[in-house]
Amino acid sequence: MAGQSWQCPYCGNYASIRLDDQQSGVNDLHSGTIYGDVGISFYSVKCPNKECKQVTLEVRFFQVTNDGPRKIRRALHVWQLMPESGAKPQPDYIPAPIREDYLEACLIQSKSPKASATLARRCLQGMIRDFWEIKKGRLVDEIDTLQDRVDADVWEAINAVRKVGNVGAHMEKDIDLIVPVDPGEAGLLISLIEQLFEEWYVRREERRNRMALITSLAKEKDELKKRPNDKGLLE
Numbered sequence: 001m002a003g004q005s006w007q008c009p010y011c012g013n014y015a016s017i018r019l020d021d022q023q024s025g026v027n028d029l030h031s032g033t034i035y036g037d038v039g040i041s042f043y044s045v046k047c048p049n050k051e052c053k054q055v056t057l058e059v060r061f062f063q064v065t066n067d068g069p070r071k072i073r074r075a076l077h078v079w080q081l082m083p084e085s086g087a088k089p090q091p092d093y094i095p096a097p098i099r100e101d102y103l104e105a106c107l108i109q110s111k112s113p114k115a116s117a118t119l120a121r122r123c124l125q126g127m128i129r130d131f132w133e134i135k136k137g138r139l140v141d142e143i144d145t146l147q148d149r150v151d152a153d154v155w156e157a158i159n160a161v162r163k164v165g166n167v168g169a170h171m172e173k174d175i176d177l178i179v180p181v182d183p184g185e186a187g188l189l190i191s192l193i194e195q196l197f198e199e200w201y202v203r204r205e206e207r208r209n210r211m212a213l214i215t216s217l218a219k220e221k222d223e224l225k226k227r228p229n230d231k232g233l234l235e
């Protein structure tokens with residue numbers, strides 16, 4: 001059987017996982033519970049990358065119903081146990097406090113979306129201050145300053161993160177105002193952060209590396225030119 005394409009959540013590498021790298025199991029638990037007949041299943045993958053060899057593990061609690069001879073399993077709970085969140089590996093050149101806020105926002109996305117949105121907001125503020133060197137005290141002013149420097153659609157999205165993330169950050173001012181944030185919305189904010197990691201930090205790093213390569217190649221050429229050629233003459 002041909003392996004299926006899979007991206008490791010730890011090392012970020014794409015791999016073709018073989019049957020040997022995957023394990024799964026399913027078991028009936030009880031019948032006649034308040035959920036009806038229930039069971040449990042797990043699915044685990046070992047990363048085939050020799051540098052990584054990490055393990056992912058997901059467990060499902062499901063309800064079983066019969067549709068004629070066919071068993072239908074409907075998941076009531078899904079636990080992503082390893083890794084604990086959907087956070088993607090991020091490079092070291094993104095400052096550690098920013099990466100930590102991102103990781104934590106991912107970790108609590110489904111359990112506490114409001115707190116996750118607040119962390120996403122803080123992560124965004126950290127990025128604007130570090131990457132764009134804009135420091136105004138209030139995020140709203142920092143985002144205003146950013147408006148002329150980034151594309152309009154990116155700016156709109158950033159402003160949306162600020163508004164949703166405000167729910168947790170300014171509790172003391174709007175104590176009676178509870179704006180619900182669901183895990184899906186928290187996830188949108190997280191994906192914006194991921195996109196900005198890519199568009200700001202990763203692109204800048206790639207550009208720097210390219211420029212450094214061009215500069216060193218040009219220097220090499222220049223050195224060669226300065227050397228006398230085989231006729232003993234300077235060009």
Ligand SMILES: [Zn+2]
Nearest residue numbers: 008011047052
């Ligand atoms: Zn891996």
